[in-house]
Amino acid sequence: MEKYFYIIEKLDMFKGIGDDLENVLKCLKAVTKSYRPDEILVSAGVKPNFVGIVLKGSVLITKEDMDGNRIIIAEISESGMYGEALACAGVKFSPVTVITPNGCEVLLIDVNHIITTCNLSCKMHSQLIKNMIYIIASKNLLLNRRIDILTQKTLREKLLMFFRSEMERNNSNMFKINFKREELADYLFANRSALSRELSYMREEGIIEYDKNMFKILKNI
Amino acid sequence: MEKYFYIIEKLDMFKGIGDDLENVLKCLKAVTKSYRPDEILVSAGVKPNFVGIVLKGSVLITKEDMDGNRIIIAEISESGMYGEALACAGVKFSPVTVITPNGCEVLLIDVNHIITTCNLSCKMHSQLIKNMIYIIASKNLLLNRRIDILTQKTLREKLLMFFRSEMERNNSNMFKINFKREELADYLFANRSALSRELSYMREEGIIEYDKNMFKILKNI
DNA sequence: TCAATTGCGTTGCATGTGCAACAGGAGGTG
DNA sequence: CACCTCCTGTTGCACATGCAACGCAATTGA
DSSP states (O other), X not given: OGGGHHHHTTSGGGTTTGGGHHHHHHHTTOEEEEEXXXXXXXXXXXXXXXXXXXXXXXXXXXXXXXXXXXXXEEEEOTTOEESHHHHHTTOSSOXXXXXXXXXXXXXXXXXXXXXXXXXXXXXXXXXXXXHHHHHHHHHHHHHHHHHHHHTOSSXXXXXXXXXXXXXXXXXXXXXXXXXXXXXXXXHXXXXXXXXXHHHHHHHHTTSEXXXXXXXXXXXXX | OGGGHHXXXXXXXXXXXXXXXXXXXXXXXXXEEEEOTTOEEEOXXXXXXXXXXXXXXXXXXXXXXXXXXXXXXXXXXXXXXXXXXXXXXXOSSOXXXXXXXXXXXXXXXXXXXXXXXXXXXXXXXXXXXXXXHHHHXXXXXXXXHHHHHHTOSXXXXXXXXXXXXXXXXXXXXXXXXXXXXXXXXXXXXXXXHHHHHHXXXXXXXXXXXXXXTEEEEXXXX
């Protein structure tokens, strides 16, 4: 585990822990575990008690489609966390399967060790709990933002909402986005070519200018 | 506050607290507050530190649309909670306005009093924290389920997903839904008449039978 | 240098569905 | 009974957009 300290100490989960990291991990009975390519970390249907943090490689959160196809809900890469909501909400049967495509190394923590103050009542525990709550609440807000975008009726409205949030983030009407077109389309739950088309229209109408991933918003939107 | 104990003691927030409720509320420095019709509880832009629990009446979570129209995101009625994600994630500026249409009475709790163990380290505090985490994590799962439905491309697929989850909940291929058509349409983010139309098609195709709010699923979906 | 791959834009077509308008039934009220 | 309101279903139309196919430019790799 020690060789991953450089990752672990930077995690939101352990913010404010500092030099006590080793003790805290011991107190939490945290363990690392390796998985081979295509191995399953959490099977759909079983009770998930553990929060997992990816230390190396990546994992996929997947689900069975109605036709039995496996669809990928999310990819969690290094420093990412999975299973926290399921474990903290105490669900009995996981609705998702977590699998690693190319193998991975993860840190596993029983949530009960986090949310139950230990006998030693180590002073860092309170900090851990704050962090945990912060993480889940933030995720909550992210999901809300996603729903905000999803519930826009037209692609134009989704784009405007996206542009507004980017302008806010960058505090400028010019910004570079980190998405490729395909990725942006996925994020907006739209079709790539439809996205291209809509961007063209908006350029024609003098609402935006863009070149590759640089965008400039010309009107108040 | 005492006259609302019958509501408060049943809240998820205070599950497992039992007879210590009064002390716990004191320890949390919880207060009740009344609002007149159309009064604002949380203004967009201010920092929300409080979790609110509706004891009487109801509140609306609203947002300014790009055209300046006020759109309603959610309605919180008696025993409902608002502001927990914003407060726990420590956001600086509330993206939403909370307003009460007809007046209300709410219980306000500073989240810092919840997530920071009090000096007396009252033994119930650990339970409170567990409850808080449980609530936020559960909300998280609800949001995920909503996104699951939202990301279905067609109304047919949304309906199938809804029916599957209802069959699972009721453990039967016959069930009564609690939504009126208009409400179901809202839940699925679809148009009411389009929903009616799709249901008709599905009946024609022999996939479902229904009468009013009773549904029967005839095929493996 | 040639071939393959990736990213992006364009376009024609099919279709899902939002919208508006209307109809009919159930239930409530004067 | 007459009238109103609420809930649901039906239908014609318009339109947004998913999809597939193609072209082009830039990049990568053999």
